[in-house]
Amino acid sequence: MRVATWNINSINARLDRLLAWLEAARPDVVCLQELKCATADVPADALAAAGYQIAAHGEGRWNGVAVLSRIGLADVTRGLEGQPAFGETVEARAIGARCGPVRVWSVYVPNGRDVADAHYPYKLAFLASLKATAAAEAAGGPFAVLGDFNICPTDDDLWDAEAWSGTTHVTGAERAALADVESVGLADVFPRALKHAWPFTFWDYRNLDFPKNRGMRIDLALANPALTGAVADAYVDREARKGKGASDHAPLVLDLDL
């Protein structure tokens, strides 16, 4: 089976792209982030016509996560156990579901903005609640947390570590929080790059970053042994980042012997 994660950067603005990619790649399960619409506004009918059920947790202008499946969709959970609020709002950043033999969470970890900004400790608190949720589910059958973590696990995971030193996405505290999530028994499934030396998953729209391969590997699949043991292939589909109307993220795809 094929499981993917993709920060779609608006599911409605990107609907034609998404449908074309589903048709071409035929994933069984897709974790989506940055829907940028309310739950009621997801294009469920168009996805159903393409053979996919959707469980969405939307919010409006920002955030929003979903799980698409063509192999069944059950036990949907919206939000993490103990997920912190920002201000008054518990944002739409996590949704869990069971799809056939796998249990997945689709997560959109807060950006953090700046280490001096209130969004930075919020990001770390979100990761702590993610650890608690993952700990409760990691034992047993195939399980993974997939999504946009907004963290480069190592300095190799961004195009210019020196230029980004001291900024969010690369701090020791963020990397330690990510390692803490993994400590419950999850491993970072490292994908193949289809071109260039490293499998970046995000390239900013600005400054020709994609053509110049100024990217970051921030979209991750953290999987338990029952899932990592079934990985036949993993890659970043950078073809989906090309051309007019692309998301600024590319899908991370896992092929599993399940």
Add this chain to the structure above:
DNA sequence: ATGCCGAAGTTACTTCGA
């Protein structure tokens, strides 16, 4: 060629992203 940012809410400009 991969090509100089884009989405959404609101209505010409603002906020956000990494």
